[in-house]
Amino acid sequence: MARAPGLSVRFKLTLSYAGFLMLAGLLLLANMWMYLSSLPDVTTAPGALPGRSVILRTFAPDAGAVLVFLLVFGLVGGWILAGRVLAPLTRITAATRMAANGSLSHRIRLEGSQDEFRELADTFDNMLARLEAHVAEQRRFAANASHELRTPLAISQALLEVARNDPEQDHGELVDRLHAVNARAIDLTEALLLLSRADQRSFTREPVDLSLLVEEATETLLPLAEKRGTTIETTGDITTAFGSQALLLQITMNLVHNAIVHNLPEQGTVWVRTSLRSRTAVLAVENTGEKLSPQLVSTLTEPFQRGTERIRGDHSGVGLGLAIVKSITQVHDGTLTILARPAGGLRITVQLPSAPRPST
Template identity: 70%
Template structure:
């Protein structure tokens, strides 16, 4: 899939730049033999070849130990020699029997090969049936091939795992589309109500209506930009470079310091140099979202956000911890879902659009990292992002 550019008008039409023939669902091919027929012919051919070689070996053995002719002396007193052509007689006897054996081998090879090929290809038939169901939209079906581990069962298990991931991805996309439609519909509906009220009441203060429309329009723009950023991060189109997470943490805290001071939240940053490989812009967005989340989800006053970076043997860790309302583990596990909002926001003017942690999760996975959310016993949440210190094999320089 091609990466969406920053100024792309839409991130929901990934096929618009594809060639017309790239949308074909099937390929027209000339008719040919089935795999089962090919395997049957292969079995029969191999059996026939083995039979011919065996009969040739027998014939060579006979030629080696049987003389061409034999002299026979009768029991009479006349000494008369009779010569019998043994090899020619043996050939007349051996040839039809060898042909009969080859015919029997051909019949056995075709019939037995057909049965054996059917048994061997039965797992592929089940996988093909599951593929057809998936093509028709039934992603809940699984192959579940029984038996011990072999190549076919590995293929079936990999196909089942792919179907499970695809089903979860489709369900997530459908849920995201539903939530996005709901989130976008709310400001649009309010805007329509304001415009209808202003039209019906010409004496209403126009400045107030404009201010409220400006707030709603800003929220809709923020939501749209967040969804575009989330879409780009999901495509994993990254230009990887060496990045120091500690510098990004300092930049994010400096940018959000006025917001923290406005709401009485203290920001504390500490840690060591934490080099990793990834997109500097996306990792800065990740860090900014975490710090912003810590400020927004905090106590009404005298709250604190701790931003820490640390280095491990094969990874770097960015940890953002904040005070706030107590959260249950069940609620914390849902905060990375799109449009999920926790309790304890100190103000509504910076409440965000409900995609902050969803974007963090997507960016983390795009960088082959792990995201962990742990509620603090005293209230608030502790969020850690662990990223590898080395680039993935596909981006290493040779």
């Protein structure tokens, strides 16, 4: 924003200090003048004290000299004091300029005890840290998304090259393989769009019963579970959260789908529970499966990360399931907790604000 040039804050503080000091001096000298003016005007005699008129004539030039001294002292002292007080602000301004030029790694790290400037500096440092982490995450996401989107395109190109060089190849098999690759690219694109929409917080909040969403997700994914030999067990009472029904259904679908796919090859189990704790609606999903290390579990919410090896099987997903769950949970002001089960598998808990009670 273009602004007209003006006085610096340091100069304004200097004038304020000097003006306040001059005002205090004027009030003090005025009181002394009034006191001296109230003294009796005694005729000067040998050995007697000076009269009022003599004292006032002597006091006037001395008072002027005191005022000049206070003015100079106030300006010089005010300039020094203002510089010391505004020194932290100068460092904060320099750090802000560096951040505006793209340097997000710089930190102010203002020393000293807690005050308004230190609080501002610490808040700015925390903001830079979060912004730097967000930018790094977005760069990793863009790189991973480019790689994931390039893979099906490269496969399609290779299949078409083979078909062009080998006219006798079975075109039915080629069409089936191209259809599978294209379906995966569409799923990945839709997941990316859903992830971007979830971060915008552009949705209407309403009471949503998580137990009904669990029933819907279980019925939808039951054929997949039966195909993989996985048992789904659901428990819980009415659990009303406050948010978007479509997005919360997406959370439930993703968690149950992941629990089915990343499970034991045979006789796996998925437990889905809903509960209400005080003002928090809880959705918990557990599954059997391979034992996972805490280091691997901590990366599962990053885009395109999978708990098991990247096997391009059916229903293997695109690696965005838990990233979408995390994003939707955050925009609902909730928390997501992922823990590895000692026997294998995961225990994932989503805590969301419950719907407000109707007023009586």
